[in-house]
Amino acid sequence: MNVETFVENYYVERKNTDSLKWDLLEERFGDADLLPMWVADMEFKAPDGVFEALTERIQHGAYGYSFVPDSYYQAFSDWMEKYFGYKVDKEWCRPATGVVSALYWFMNCFTAEKDAVLITPPVYYPFFSVVNDLNRTLVTVDMTDNDGRFELDFDQLEQAIVDNNVKLFLLCSPHNPAGRVWTEDELEKMLAICDKHDVLVIADEIHQDFALHHHKHIPAPLIADGKYRDRILLVNAASKTFNLPGLVHANIVIENPALRQKFDDYANQHIMSEKNLLGHIATEAAYRTGKEWLDGLRHVIEANYDYVKKELTTHIPEIRVCDLEGTYLPLIDLKGFLDPNDVKEFVQDKCRLAVDYGEWFGAAYKGYIRLNLATHPKLVKEAVERIVREYEKL
Ligand SMILES: Cc1ncc(COP(=O)(O)O)c(C=O)c1O
Structure with a gap:
């Protein structure tokens, strides 16, 4: 299944469905109006079977x-x-x-x-x-x-x-x-x-x-x-x-x-x-019954990752998008252009994104963010465009 078909068949909006990722933003981030790219689940319906x-x-x-x-x-x-x-x-x-x-x-x-x-x-x-x-x-x-x-x-x-x-x-x-x-x-x-x-x-x-x-x-x-x-x-x-x-x-x-x-x-x-x-x-x-569905999902993740890596590194020379051999959750290093102490303000207050922060995974990784790419390419594009736009204003 190609990316377009998978997304057309399985993308679903999750706001107002008691979704941790979409409906607990206020509680978890103190701000309900963020684009959620955190927590590891997806905006895709499960396989038909x-x-x-x-x-x-x-x-x-x-x-x-x-x-x-x-x-x-x-x-x-x-x-x-x-x-x-x-x-x-x-x-x-x-x-x-x-x-x-x-x-x-x-x-x-x-x-x-x-x-x-x-x-x-x-x-x-x-x-x-x-x-x-x-x-x-x-x-x-x-x-x-x-x-x-x-x-x-x-x-x-x-x-x-x-x-x-x-x-x-x-x-x-x-x-x-x-x-x-x-x-x-x-x-x-x-x-x-x-x-x-x-x-x-x-x-x-x-x-x-x-x-x-x-x-x-x-x-x-x-x-x-x-x-x-x-x-x-x-x-x-x-x-x-x-x-x-x-x-x-x-x-x-x-x-x-x-x-x-x-x-x-x-x-x-x-x-x-x-x-x-x-x-x-x-x-x-x-x-x-889920193998064909999974192959389609993998195509979406790979395409989303390739897009993120290309767009971000083209527009932000100091950014580093870490390798993604597995999972759908790449780390992105913002330390090349931001003080680690300023990452949250940039990502949350300026870009209006909810992400997982590097320090959640270990103190040494402050300055990284983790993006969830198991979602509609349009949401990934929106997140990337916000990062580039705010970077250009710095
Ligand atoms: C490494 C790892 N283990 C466990 C989990 C969560 O597993 P469960 O929801 O079955 O408790 C996650 C979720 O992201 C994970 O990344």
Whole structure:
């Protein structure tokens, strides 16, 4: 599906629909009249197959307690095998009410208070919250922006693990907001270090379906022919991929039977929630029917990114639009023409945009903004034109 067809078929206005992104601007930014380019969901309807499956269930009229059926696990496993070469056994899977929920469960289940947990900023801000909220010890290894490509220093990573006696590594793969799709070599280096020092790994792979252009996402359990699979707690979801996050459903995959048992014991005591009927219905339908839709969406994201990069760098020589190998959320460095302390005033008060600010992802990244490009090209154009116009007035 080309960009025009996708946008024509699926774009939808979301204002006044209890949308966090559109209707909580006053609460979150102190200003309701901003163009929202923040938070990672989309202005696109989910695939037709999702709409049909939900509609059928809604029309049934009774929404009683449910369970996740075998057909769900088959659809999930088929998706993982077809697109990532990962054959997922139903036994390894546990449904979760969202990826962030799973991060909190894992942290509670597999670490103790004060245990050191490693993250690699700039990174999705709940990675900080889950460590801090649960009184674990936060250890950070900042990634370096090498001319728009964010990279990790593996010696530094290992040193931080040794120095702080790190127990758990929170891996974001692909990495939001660094925009990296980790290579096999990088993943192998990270996992080998974790293995050497007996560090457990949570792999948050919610952005797995957004490896753009020629980049290829590899699920962490497959690295080195599965050598590290026993220390990996994988969590992914169809929510980011198919614009379903309001249905709060995600997949936990734990191959190691001992870790799985530990998780089940934890769940028996602490996770008393039932299954979200509509969440797993939508997810199964998305895996079964959503591929063409996803290809169309990827074209939209790639075209939006190419446009943003070209327009901004043509009109603003001092700006840097970071590489986007994966996700739909590029970082843009404004430090070339703005003092980091002036970025918010420029972006919010002058450009009238709601964005995610770099410092939300790590103190060192003040001066960057993150733009959400999973939206109508006309909104991306509007955002870019505002930035260029206000830059020219400086
Ligand atoms: C890396 C990462 N993990 C988790 C989430 C959110 O997952 P959920 O909505 O399932 O809690 C996001 C959303 O942007 C994300 O970028």
